[in-house]
Amino acid sequence: MTIFDLPASAWLLLTSAAFLIGMAKTGVHGAGMAAVPLLALAFGGKASSGIALPMLIMADIFAVAYYHRHANWGLLLKLFPWAAGGVIIGTAMGTFIDDQQFRFLMGIIIFISLGIMLWMERGNKERVPNSLAFTASMGLLGGFTTMVGNLAGPVMALYLLSSRLPKNEYIGTAAWFFMVVNVFKVxxxxxxxxxxxxxxFLLNLSTLPLIAVGxxxxxxxxxxxxxxFYRIFVIATTAVAAVLMVL
Known part of the structure; x- marks a missing residue:
């Protein structure tokens, strides 16, 4: 199937998702969450995860190329092994998860994550909790949610925002995390x-110009x-995306 074989409605959803994915990978993180239900509507839940992944990797390349110098590798090296475990668990469980139930559950998880973010903002917490359990749970949950639904953005937002990273370091660290994990998922x-x-994959390649524009x-x-204002912006766009997921 090529982009020219799609019905007009599916073509519109695919190209809109490609533009939003491009925006998400260079800093407008809630946009990527909004792209997930668009692709699911066009291709179905599980199939859409495979449609989305090469598009996400193409967008990851743009993000890493621009923000690669700003990554916090100390955080990344702690997260990668746990995220790999989460991907493997997600692969094993993915066959048995109902698309609609999982999407609703993810919306609830996102809202809980937002509540924790807001609590940390009000409490002026300066550092991520210094425990292996916190890092392991964020890594496992991030790997699991990105494998099953490409929905790890809020999980990583929770972890990275709680780390009090500056704006560019936040984006660069997230860019490297998702590029490595997304390639691992292929x-x-x-x-x-x-x-x-x-x-x-050929269908994915046809969306590359829109990913670049995004x-x-x-x-x-x-x-x-x-x-x-950037931290408030990330929280607000993630909240909007969470509402979209629940609906």
Missing amino acids: PFHIWGWHTITTES ALCGIWIVKRIAER
Whole structure:
């Protein structure tokens, strides 16, 4: 299937999702959450995860190319092993999870994450909790949610915002995390779930120009948001995305 074979409604949903994914990867994180239900509506829940993954990786490349110098590798090296475990668990469980029930559950998890973010903002917490349990739970949950629904954005927002990272370091760390984890997921989608095929990948390539435009728009928007407002902006866009997921 190519973009020219799609019905007009599916074409509109796919291209809109591609633009939003590009924006999300360069700083407008709630936009990526909004792209998930659009793709699910066009292709179905499980199939849409395979459609989304190569698009996410293409957008990750733009984000890493622009923000690669700002990553906090201390945080990343702590998270990667746990995230890999979460991906494996998600792969094993994904076959048995109902799309609608999982999407509703993810919306609830996102709202809980937002509550914790707001609590930490009001409490003026300066550092992420210094415990292996917190890092392990965030890594496992991030890996699981990104494998099953490409919905790890709020989980990583919770972890990285609680780390009190500056704006560019926050974006750079998230960019590297998702590029590494998304590439790690590819074999599971190809040989485990069979949701990435040659035809679906060619369809992904046709959306690259819109991903690029979205990435540039995301950079433009983030540059115009003051440091002190950026954290509020991330929380607000994540909240909107959570409402979309529940609905």
